[in-house]
Amino acid sequence: GDVVLTTPLLETLRARYPDAHIAYLGEKEAVSLLENHPCVDEIIPFDFSRPVWLEQPRVMWALRRGRSMEHIQALLDAGAQAEGAYKRALLFGLTQIAALLPPEDHRIRALVLFNPVTDTAKFGYGPEASPVQHVTKGAPPAILFHGTADTTVPILDAEAFCQRLEAVGSRCELVPYPGQTHGFFNLAREEGRFYPDTVARAEAFLRSLRLIN
16 A cells, blocks of 8 residues: 555656656565556565575665665665654664665775675576676685585585686685584684684785785
8 A cells, every 4th residue: 555655746746857767666566566567667676585685785785786885775764754663663774774885986805704695596586686697807815614514505506606607807816624513613613613724814815915914
């Protein structure tokens, strides 16, 4: 019902700003009603049935395309008035992610990755959320720490990510830990024995790039 009630606003926005790109962010099932709507250029669905930790970054990156951080912050601040504590919490989480994203002209100098999810397609998401699909020439150097017995994120994914980086001329170091599972590097796991090793290797990697002293 809320989506239907906003359609007059969409028509007003299109009439007032005929050249504007109008994107509609909303609950997946609800915003499907706006498919092929003449006043909507883009639909950004938020799937409330998915884990929040996966859905928030996906939506944030979708919002990021072609928009300034000031624009995104204003959009999310307005959206925080949404009904329902759960939905407000999700939108608040998006504002936190927005605050962490670098400005558009900022280049990431290096990646230090701990058993990272590099291919989100295996979690039911499209290529727009998969880091492995966004590796291009000039990508930053990376170091990856990964357990060979990781069943949550197979080490084959890390190997594929490294191969993609190397294919475009970027440096990539994959450090395998035989027999270790997902999250092995945490201080509370394995009596903390892998924590100092991964931290030391990460520091050495950053020093080799002259990013830290």
